[in-house]
Amino acid sequence: MLTLLASLALAAEPAAPVDIGVLKNSDIRVVQKVLYTKEDRLELGAALGIMPFDGFTVAPQLALSGTTHLSEQIGIELQIGGGYGFKTARYELLESPTYGVAVEAYRYLASVQGDIQWSPIYAKMNLGNGTILHHDVYLLAGLGATLEQSVFPSGEITIAPTIPIGVGARVYLNPNTALRVELRDNLMVENRVQSGTWAFKQNAAFSVGLAFFGPAKK
Amino acid sequence: MSLLALTLLAGCNSYELFRVTGYEQASFSNDADILFIIDNSQSMAEESTALASNFDRFVGKLTNTEGGSNVPTVTLADAVDNYIRETAGGELFIDYQLAITTSSVYYDDGASPEIEPGEAGTLAYDSASDVPSVIGRGASDSALAFQTNLLCEATCWESSMPSNPDYVCGDPLEGDISEDYLDCLCGVDEWKNHCGTGQEQGLEAAYMALCRATDSPPDDCYTFPEGSAQAFQSGDEGSNAGLLREGARTLIVMVTDEGDGSLRKDGTEEPAVPGDVDEVVEEYVDLFEDMPNIVRFAVIGPNWDGTNGLCLDSAQTWGVERYQGIVEATNGLYIPITDSDAACTPADFGTSLEQLGELLSNLLTFFPLQSVPDVASIEAYVDGELVEQAELVDDEYVDGWSYDASENAVSFHGSAVPDYNQDVRIFYRPLGGTPRELPF
Numbered sequence: 167m168l169t170l171l172a173s174l175a176l177a178a179e180p181a182a183p184v185d186i187g188v189l190k191n192s193d194i195r196v197v198q199k200v201l202y203t204k205e206d207r208l209e210l211g212a213a214l215g216i217m218p219f220d221g222f223t224v225a226p227q228l229a230l231s232g233t234t235h236l237s238e239q240i241g242i243e244l245q246i247g248g249g250y251g252f253k254t255a256r257y258e259l260l261e262s263p264t265y266g267v268a269v270e271a272y273r274y275l276a277s278v279q280g281d282i283q284w285s286p287i288y289a290k291m292n293l294g295n296g297t298i299l300h301h302d303v304y305l306l307a308g309l310g311a312t313l314e315q316s317v318f319p320s321g322e323i324t325i326a327p328t329i330p331i332g333v334g335a336r337v338y339l340n341p342n343t344a345l346r347v348e349l350r351d352n353l354m355v356e357n358r359v360q361s362g363t364w365a366f367k368q369n370a371a372f373s374v375g376l377a378f379f380g381p382a383k384k
Numbered sequence: 385m386s387l388l389a390l391t392l393l394a395g396c397n398s399y400e401l402f403r404v405t406g407y408e409q410a411s412f413s414n415d416a417d418i419l420f421i422i423d424n425s426q427s428m429a430e431e432s433t434a435l436a437s438n439f440d441r442f443v444g445k446l447t448n449t450e451g452g453s454n455v456p457t458v459t460l461a462d463a464v465d466n467y468i469r470e471t472a473g474g475e476l477f478i479d480y481q482l483a484i485t486t487s488s489v490y491y492d493d494g495a496s497p498e499i500e501p502g503e504a505g506t507l508a509y510d511s512a513s514d515v516p517s518v519i520g521r522g523a524s525d526s527a528l529a530f531q532t533n534l535l536c537e538a539t540c541w542e543s544s545m546p547s548n549p550d551y552v553c554g555d556p557l558e559g560d561i562s563e564d565y566l567d568c569l570c571g572v573d574e575w576k577n578h579c580g581t582g583q584e585q586g587l588e589a590a591y592m593a594l595c596r597a598t599d600s601p602p603d604d605c606y607t608f609p610e611g612s613a614q615a616f617q618s619g620d621e622g623s624n625a626g627l628l629r630e631g632a633r634t635l636i637v638m639v640t641d642e643g644d645g646s647l648r649k650d651g652t653e654e655p656a657v658p659g660d661v662d663e664v665v666e667e668y669v670d671l672f673e674d675m676p677n678i679v680r681f682a683v684i685g686p687n688w689d690g691t692n693g694l695c696l697d698s699a700q701t702w703g704v705e706r707y708q709g710i711v712e713a714t715n716g717l718y719i720p721i722t723d724s725d726a727a728c729t730p731a732d733f734g735t736s737l738e739q740l741g742e743l744l745s746n747l748l749t750f751f752p753l754q755s756v757p758d759v760a761s762i763e764a765y766v767d768g769e770l771v772e773q774a775e776l777v778d779d780e781y782v783d784g785w786s787y788d789a790s791e792n793a794v795s796f797h798g799s800a801v802p803d804y805n806q807d808v809r810i811f812y813r814p815l816g817g818t819p820r821e822l823p824f
Contacts, residue, residue: 220397261404266754268404268811318402318811319765360761361400361813368397 200288202300202338204235206382211346213375215247217274220369223251223317225274227371233283241283243306247371248276253317270358272314272324274369277352279330281308301337306330312354312369326354326367336377344377403755405794405810415632416480417677421589422538423640424486424502424580427697431684431721431730432539433561435639436531438734482519482526483627484508484533485593487640488580490613495577501537502578504615505592507624508537512571518626531557536570540579586683587668587710588646590636592616594675596624602674609647609655628677637740638683641721643703659702665709672714680714682740683707684731687720694720695728715752715791717743749801752793757812759787764794765809766802774800 215227227249235241251273253261260267285304293299308330316322334348351370358365422432486502494500502508507517510532519529548562557565566575592615595605599622608614628634648671649656649663656664672679687694688704696704711718719736722728764771764785774784774797783798794810802808 222399261406263406266403266405268402270400270402318763319768319809320763320770358400360402360763360811363400365398365400 200238202341202344203238203382204241204285204302204379205238207235208380209233209235209241209344209377210380211375211377213346213348213373215249215348215350215371215373215375217249217251217369217371220251220254220271220367222254222257222269222271223273224254225249225251225369227274227373229371229373229375231377233377238288239285241285241304243281243283243308245279245281245310246277247279249274251275251314251317257317268318270360271317272326272356272358272367273317274312275315275323276313277310277328279308279310279328279352281306281310281330281332283334299337301335303333303335306332306334306350310352312352314354314356316359318360320360322359324357324359326356329353342379344379346373346375346377348373348375400813402761402811403753403757403814405751405753405812406808415629416635417628417632418480418482418635418637419590419593419627420482420484420534421586421593421636421638421640422484422486422502422508422534423584423586423638423642424488424538424540424578425582425584425642426540426542426579427641428639429539429541431639431641431733432534434730434733435684435737436534436557436561438732438737480521481626481629482530483517483593483624484530484538485589486538486580487584487586487589487638487642489585489588489592489615489646490581491615492613493581494579500578503580505589505594505596505624507593507627508533510536510570510574512536512574513569517624532569535561535566536575537578539575541566541575543576582642583645584640584642585646586638586640586644587664587706588615588648590638590681591648591668591671593624593627594634594672594679596620596622597627598622598676599625602671604651604671604674607653609649610653611655612647628675630676632677634675634677634679635716635740635743636679636681638681638685638707639721640683640685640707641697641699643686643700644706645703646706658700661702661705661709664706665713668710669713680743681707681710681716682719682743683711683716684719684721684733684736687722687724694724695722715750715793749796750788750791750793751795751808751810752791753810753812755812755814755816756792757787758815759812761811761813762787762794763811764796765807765811766796766800767806771796771800774798 209232211231211233213229213231215229217225217227227247229245229247231243231245233241233243257269257271259265260269283304283306285302287303289301291299291301310328310330312326312328314324314326330350330352332348332350334346336344336346338344349370349372351368354367354369356365356367484502485505485507488494488503489505491497491499491504494503499506509515509517513532513536515529515532517533519526545563545566546560548564551562551564551568553568567573595601595616601621605616606618644664646664646668647655649660649667651667651670685707686696686699686704688696688699688701690705693701708718717739719739720731723731772784774781774786781797784800785794785796788795796802
């Protein structure tokens with residue numbers, strides 16, 4: 167009985183206080199797990215785009231891409247695209263008898279580009295206070311070549327070395343599918359045959375497509 | 385992101401600009417609307433006679449010996465036959481129509497204060513003989529019809545003409561024109577009192593005539609310089625209906641022994657003054673460019689080469705240079721009205737008119753450029769197919785195109801001559817930059 171009482175007496179004795187300090191911002195960590203991962207996965211995509219920013223041609227484009235994601239932040243992409251650049255209304259006004267001016271413009275036909283993607287942002291957004299959309303934002307830069315054709319009747323073909331830079335976002339629809347929106351500026355050096363000149367040109371493309379993720383390799 | 389923004393801002397695209405001259409090779413009808421502006425001042429009777437006497441040579445030049453005005457064009461079979469003859473023989477075949485107005489622009493320039501046929505751009509026609517104001521290729525005798533309108537309505541005759549009692553009505557015109565001939569042609573004394581002003585405004589008269597030819601003339605038709613009368617006004621639209629045909633080329637043939645005294649310049653109401661040449665020429669080039677069809681000028685005018693003149697009489701050299709300027713601007717033709725001798729006799733109008741016919745012929749293979757090109761940059765396409773530059777063999781070009789610096793035009797040769805209805809497009813870099821302000 168004495169033993170029991172002694173035990174109770176020890177249990178009722180207050181514990182010594184523990185100093186846990188002041189909670190600081192640096193002590194806070196994101197504990198949300200990245201729900202949709204890319205690391206070690208292959209992403210295949212298809213996108214429809216348009217190159218509307220050139221003054222004299224406008225080109226719809228279909229692009230196919232493959233991206234291997236080395237980590238959640240870094241991916242390597244290969245993209246091939248095709249399309250056809252049409253003369254704009256401005257071009258047709260210029261070449262009308264009123265002005266009689268023909269601009270030595272080249273239309274987009276196809277492109278092959280390799281680029282590195284850097285995805286520093288993964289976030290969620292509340293859509294309509296009812297749907298949580300997981301998405302990431304990425305920047306890209308790379309190298310490539312663009313196949314172009316003169317809009318003059320001679321239709322000379324030229325291949326322009328291209329540096330693509332861009333920004334895009336993936337909005338995840340499920341763990342294996344994402345809606346991908348991208349603005350890609352193609353910085354090119356054109357060899358213009360009729361005038362015998364080289365010229366810098368940029369032809370930005372805005373595209374929307376779907377991306378499909380394969381299983382992680384590991 | 386800042387790097388991206390910087391690149392986007394800094395990287396505005398730049399382009400080389402070429403001139404492009406586009407034509408559609410004449411359709412098979414090969415329409416040419418020819419408007420004669422006749423100086424009907426008192427000094428021109430001799431020249432009008434020479435013009436009338438030789439006009440059949442002009443008509444002959446426009447139509448080949450087989451066809452002429454008798455070539456049928458009614459049915460598809462006719463068209464095919466004509467096409468085969470044209471392409472196989474390479475003969476000139478112009479579907480022309482002819483009209484006349486005078487260089488008198490104001491209503492009161494003539495005998496009456498009211499407007500008379502041939503004044504203010506209206507077309508001269510002889511109502512007494514039922515000759516139409518616009519004479520087509522299908523007329524039974526287009527040369528005679530032209531003579532009638534010219535001699536009866538657009539020529540200033542002396543009130544007393546030599547008599548030729550032996551002349552029988554209907555006989556062709558030979559030698560000097562007599563009172564009897566004119567009485568037969570026009571009706572007794574109907575040829576009198578058609579004298580116009582001594583202030584010839586050939587360019588303005590041509591412009592007025594074209595203003596009257598359309599139902600929707602350019603706004604400039606309704607304006608007029610300060611100090612002048614309004615020769616075209618609301619209600620005059622379409623009063624020269626039929627003068628211009630859709631898709632036809634317009635050739636204005638000025639016949640005068642004076643310079644131009646038109647008053648428009650610089651697109652303002654400020655009237656041109658004696659000595660204004662470039663200002664007036666540029667003004668009228670712009671005005672005629674607003675017309676629905678391409679306009680070219682041929683002038684049979686005073687003998688002045690820019691330094692020396694012959695038989696100029698009262699012609700002012702600046703006025704002559706206006707005509708020469710518009711001829712140059714429209715790649716036309718300037719022919720001296722007098723021979724290069726001291727007698728000041730009228731030039732051989734037959735030769736002059738044949739040259740006019742050749743001018744129309746040249747339209748088929750001759751494509752004027754709007755700016756002086758860097759010849760190395762010229763590329764010519766026919767229906768989208770590149771045409772090679774022609775080689776010179778034995779002083780003659782063979783299949784291809786060549787550049788004619790004197791005319792600032794591209795000519796096609798041999799098998800490269802564009803076929804009917806083919807599109808011709810000529811690209812080139814202008815030496816002097818783009819001549820017109822871009823729209824942005």
